[in-house]
Amino acid sequence: MSMTKSDWQSITLSAVLLAVAACLPLTGDAYMLSIGITIAMYAVLATSWALFSGPTHYISLATAAFFGLGTYTTAIGIENGLNYWVTLPIAAILGAVLAALVGLATLRLSGVYFVIFTLGLAELVRQVVTWGQNVSGQKGLYVLTDITEVHIYWQLLVLAAIVYLTGWAIGRSRLGFALRIIGDDEEVARHSGINTSRAKILLFMVSGATAAVVGSMLAPRYIYIEPALAFTPMLSFLVVIMALLGGTGRLWGPLVGVIPFTLLWEAISASFPNQTTLLLGLSFLVIVYLLPRGFVGLIESGKRKMREREAFA
Amino acid sequence: MKRRNLFGLAAALTVATALSGPLAAQETLKIGAVGPKTGPLAGGGAVTFWPNVQLWANDVNEAGGIDVGGTKMMVEIIEYDDQTNPGETIKAVQRLATQDEADFILAPYGTGLNIASAPIFERYGYPMVTHTAISDQIADLSGKFPNMYFLLGGATGLAGGVVDVLTQMRDAGEIGNSVAMVNVADAFGIELAEAARPQFEAAGFEIVYDSSYPLGTQDLSPVINGARDSNPDAFVAWSYPPDTFGLTEQAQIAGLAPKAFYTAVATAFPSYGARFGAAAEGVLGAGGVFADGDAFKDYAARHEAVTGAKPDFWASAPAYASFQILQQAIEGAGTTDKAAVAEFIAKNDFDTIIGPITWDENNSNAKYWTVGQWQGGVFKGVASTGRDGAVAAMPKTGWE
Known part of the structure; x- marks a missing residue:
């Protein structure tokens, strides 16, 4: 891999932005920090979701399954005397394994069948956990640690950096190229000798492992972990909406959706606490009718128009 | 001329508003309320939590406000929906503390949401008198969050109450020795079943049927048929609101009519009595x-x-009582200083609508109601861990 000048520029810019974001806790404003955590959490989830779903156009609603898996890994790990930091890689591995199993079973499905299966997956994992609790007689788990919101925020930022680097590396690799071809036409990809299942499963594993680690990192914040809270389907939907709102065509696309959506969600929650569901529905409509390619599409067509105007001038 | 008058009026109004603004603000106590209005717990919140917030604010303001060191202060409630999502509960409490600068915050609704927001209450020094948090880790929690108090009791006590009631009925010769027990396979149902099993055995009962069903099960006939075929003297279901109704309905259809019929959460809701009418008579x-x-x-x-709306016969009154405790502590401390109010709560007993409240070594109310029974259209307490006013449980005589 050789690096061009513009690669270095974007990496430097990203590093600077990340460093600025990392300074948020220094303002000492705990309210801003709690919004910052939400943004960082959804940024990581939406970006890792888009790594897989962006190029392949497979809409996955399984985020909650991986997230919950990570949450439970940390909760059970800590209860059995494991160090918190050890539970993060375990969650990543479990998330990747689950994604691989699911991928092997389902990525031959496409379109709506895949969507429905992934939605069912979160419910399946949740029922399995509940069944485990019923058999063992253990209910909600407590994650009592000394980890504060600042720590969680910084951890999420580090994870975000890793996700962006991974996404960038994949985009430049043969795997990324293969995925783009799959997204355009899976038949063609297969005829060109691409092992489409392998490519899709690999990406799905990256996405699943990331969501699991996010769940692990959030466990100390929730303290009390029970299936209904850890596997909430709402999480999967929010991630998809934010990612599509931003646009999945670019690595930075989901972030452009996450930030305005989270701030708007916060403003609505604060001013019209009874209307959050309405906002969700409206966002869906906006994406479908006005922004099929998200904010990314909007920005890029704006750029193109500017260029055209310059050409005429 | 006319225009000048208008300007004068506007100017006077501006001055008046500017003057009255800060004065009015000083006479109002800002009280935050966070609870579910959407999501899985919205139904329970709508019965138990939100009406009591409204009632308490109404009661306080009708009485002229809370007496803070000689000044009467009205309360203003700031409500947020947490969507039954702990992340949102945390954000809403954070927002109340830093953006709205709430003087006090009422404890949220539900075990998980209370515990998730406990660190934020702790960080800003808000006293947290929980009304709907049921936990067997109260010692750990109160150790970590010293301002956290518990009113509603724990699973072991709730299960123990049922065992006690059935033991009394057996000793009175009203029922025999066999118990059919089912539970919803979710947190609270599992915890109660787990707590009850050894207690039933220790009390000499025989569990002739022991089964569970997943949360959200629509068809409860296999569960009820299984219980009926075991021909039990008592039926005990550690159930949640939808299945409490479903099991009762199915028991009538299948003809499961033991002398003691118990369903757990939501049996105490007024809607239960309204739905089953005379058939509810004798249900525990x-x-x-x-x-x-x-x-x-x-x-x-x-x-x-x-x-x-009518209050429920379980957590409604404790929810209101938890607000009363906060109110009495503010008046007792004579200040809105959170640390002073928290200290007052820790060091005093309180007289509430559910009777006197004293804290045990874990900041928990050790005397709480465990079992009630529908008698004459009212759900009356029949067993508690030390509350006054329990009536004797009576055997159920069929579903008519």
Whole structure:
């Protein structure tokens, strides 16, 4: 891999932005920090979701399954005397394994069948956990640690950096190229000798492992972990909406959706606490009718128009 | 001329508003309330939590406000929906603390949401008197969050109450020795079943049927048929609101009519009595209140008058009582200083609509209702861990 000048520029810019974001806790404003955590959490989830779903156009609603898996890994790990930091890689591995199993079973499905299966997956994992609790007689788990919101925020930022680097590396690799071809036409990809299942499963594993680690990192914040809270389907939907709102065509696309959506969600929650569901529905409509390619599409067509105007001038 | 008058009026109004603004602000106590209005817990919140917030604010303001060191202060409630999502509860409490600068915050609704927001209450020094948090880790939690208090009791006590009631009925010769027990396979149902099993065995009962069903099960006939075929003397279901109704319905259809019939959460809801009418007579359930006491009767009448709905016979009154404790502590401390109010709560006993409250070594109310029974259209407390006013449980005589 050789690096061009513009690669270095974007990496430097990203590093600077990340460093600025990392300074948020220094303002000492705990309210801003709690919004910052939400943004960082959804940024990581939406970006890792888009790594897989962006190029392949497979809409996955399984985020909650991986997230919950990570949450439970940390909760059970800590209860059995494991160090918190050890539970993060375990969650990543479990998330990747689950994604691989699911991928092997389902990525031959496409379109709506895949969507429905992934939605069912979160419910399946949740029922399995509940069944485990019923058999063992253990209910909600407590994650009592000394980890504060600042720590969680910084951890999420580090994870975000890793996700962006991974996404960038994949985009430049043969795997990324293969995925783009799959997204355009899976038949063609297969005829060109691409092992489409392998490519899709690999990406799905990256996405699943990331969501699991996010769940692990959030466990100390929730303290009390029970299936209904850890596997909430709402999480999967929010991630998809934010990612599509931003646009999945670019690595930075989901972030452009996450930030305005989270701030708007916060403003609505604060001013019209009874209307959050309405906002969700409206966002869906906006994406479908006005922004099929998200904010990314909007920005890029704006750029193109500017260029055209310059050409005429 | 006319225009100048208008300007003058506007100017005067501006000055008046500017003057009255800060004055009015000083006479109002900002109280935050966070609870589910959407999501899985919205139904329970709508019965138990939100009406009591409304009633308490109404009661306080009608009485002229809270007496803070000689100044009467009205309360203003700032409500947020947490969507039954701990992340949102945390954000909403954070927002109340830093953006709205709430003077006090009422404890949220539900075990998980209370515990998730406990660190934020702790960080800003808000006292947190929980009304709907049921936990077997109260010692750990109160150790980590010293300002956290518990009113509703724990699973071991709730299960123990049922065992006690059935033991008394057996000793009185009203029922025999066999128990059919089922539970919903979710957190609270599992915890209660787990707590009950050894206690039933220790009390000499024989569990002739022991089964569970997943949360959200629509068809409960296999569970009820299995229980009926075991021909039990008592039926005990550690159930949640939808299945409490479903099991009762199915038991009538299948002809499961033991002398003791118990369903857990939501049996104490007024909607249970309304739905089953005379058939509800004799049904045992989780919770209970001193339903014949004047304090509860008076509270129930005000609840209905102000909110248009009846309170439930379990957590409603403790929810209101938790707000009363906060109010009495503010008045007792004579200040809105959170640390002073928290200290007052820790060091004092309180007299509430559910009776006197004293804290044990874990900041928990050790005396709570465990079992109630529908008797004459009212759900009356039949067992508690030390509350006054329990009536004797009576055997159920069929579903008519």
